[in-house]
Amino acid sequence: MLQNFEPTLTYAQQKDREDELKEFRSRFYFPRHQDREVIYFCGNSLGLQPKPAAEQIQQELEDWRRMAIEGYWKAKTPWMTYPQSFRPALSRIVGGLEEEITVMNALTVNLQLLMLSFYRPQPGRYKILVEAGAFPSDQYSVETQVRLHGYQPKDAIVEVAPRPGERIIRDEDILNAIDHHKDSLSLVLIGGLNYYTGQVFDMAAITAAAHKAGAYAGFDLAHAVGNAPLRLHDWDVDFAVWCSYKYLNAGPGAAAGAFIHEKHARNQQLIRLGGWWGNDESSRFQMEKGFVPKPTAEGWSMSTAQVFNMAALKASLAVFEEAGIERLQAKSRQLTAWLRFLLQSLTNLSFEIITPEEPHRHAAQLSLFFENRGKAILDKMMEAGIVVDLRVPDVIRVAPAPLYNSFEDVFRFYQILQQMQ
Numbered sequence: 001m002l003q004n005f006e007p008t009l010t011y012a013q014q015k016d017r018e019d020e021l022k023e024f025r026s027r028f029y030f031p032r033h034q035d036r037e038v039i040y041f042c043g044n045s046l047g048l049q050p051k052p053a054a055e056q057i058q059q060e061l062e063d064w065r066r067m068a069i070e071g072y073w074k075a076k077t078p079w080m081t082y083p084q085s086f087r088p089a090l091s092r093i094v095g096g097l098e099e100e101i102t103v104m105n106a107l108t109v110n111l112q113l114l115m116l117s118f119y120r121p122q123p124g125r126y127k128i129l130v131e132a133g134a135f136p137s138d139q140y141s142v143e144t145q146v147r148l149h150g151y152q153p154k155d156a157i158v159e160v161a162p163r164p165g166e167r168i169i170r171d172e173d174i175l176n177a178i179d180h181h182k183d184s185l186s187l188v189l190i191g192g193l194n195y196y197t198g199q200v201f202d203m204a205a206i207t208a209a210a211h212k213a214g215a216y217a218g219f220d221l222a223h224a225v226g227n228a229p230l231r232l233h234d235w236d237v238d239f240a241v242w243c244s245y246k247y248l249n250a251g252p253g254a255a256a257g258a259f260i261h262e263k264h265a266r267n268q269q270l271i272r273l274g275g276w277w278g279n280d281e282s283s284r285f286q287m288e289k290g291f292v293p294k295p296t297a298e299g300w301s302m303s304t305a306q307v308f309n310m311a312a313l314k315a316s317l318a319v320f321e322e323a324g325i326e327r328l329q330a331k332s333r334q335l336t337a338w339l340r341f342l343l344q345s346l347t348n349l350s351f352e353i354i355t356p357e358e359p360h361r362h363a364a365q366l367s368l369f370f371e372n373r374g375k376a377i378l379d380k381m382m383e384a385g386i387v388v389d390l391r392v393p394d395v396i397r398v399a400p401a402p403l404y405n406s407f408e409d410v411f412r413f414y415q416i417l418q419q420m421q
């Protein structure tokens, strides 16, 4: 694939003309820098605002103004079942059945909530296996869950790290560690796409190994959702959580998502914390004692749907549906391969692309390691109108998003880097 690329602007523009998703760029607002749109490669942190988001939020405001309480039943998208309106699009994006998916709360909250169900340590089987260098919120979640159950993090948390001299964690090392701890493992929790390295883990194999060891498998998909190919149901994943503000473009702090495999959702014996929104709708308003969880992922929701925090997601997922997740992923593979091809030809800057190259081991993001120069290079990029971010130590994350980035964006980025020292 790489060898067919040509490092010219004409070639980039030709690729853009051939891109069947090119029109989608105009559906998003780009910030400006010195009278020009920025080169926005930060959709892995915060996706751009889809233009229809304002209209969707306006719709909810109008329904509230005109209908007040009746909006729960009569709004254009009735608020009573608002999270259900996301299921078709999200089920295609994460590869889950519709009833396995819900939208609620925020990412870390959902991670903690689902660990209450899926981390049920017993004497002798109490360990959680995680990737070393997991996102801090995940590390804090695991640490505090372990303490909640009276264990010590040092003993109960098993971290799998890259081998000495390597930057990427090998899937085989995770599988071997699961096997090694098979008698004491309760949960395997992995960031499906690591936020720092950009590597995608083999979630199917990790899930199978966890199950073989008698443990549950859960994934934080913050960086994978709307980005990497996911088949959560077929992989038999027990649970997964994600946020909606990165590749899903639903705005800062937008309501987050969760997947719970149907076999668990239907299992009324599985402990979950109750709230009236997780109660079966048929008895929700009977105000009786006795929590009857819905036999779906919604059985984990507790509170009234936060409609204003979900409206932009609705607008954004409509754009995703039109573009099609498979077409997006096909474009993404091309865009990121193009980015890698151009970066590899730079001779003026010294850095390492730490994200693995094989297509199934990465998605949109490439992580560039600039030893001891991360901040200095980032500042130069920002001055030149490039929006990317830095994660310590010294990694600049560059993530062209196939919905709104073009081959020309990538080429302009490369041209700016060509001028740097």
Ligand SMILES: Cc1ncc(COP(=O)(O)O)c(C=O)c1O
Pocket: 106, 107, 108, 109, 135, 137, 138, 191, 195, 220, 222, 223, 243
């Ligand atoms: C991998 C990962 N996990 C968890 C979080 C925390 O998400 P939130 O603040 O929405 O709970 C983030 C935020 O960027 C993240 O990237």
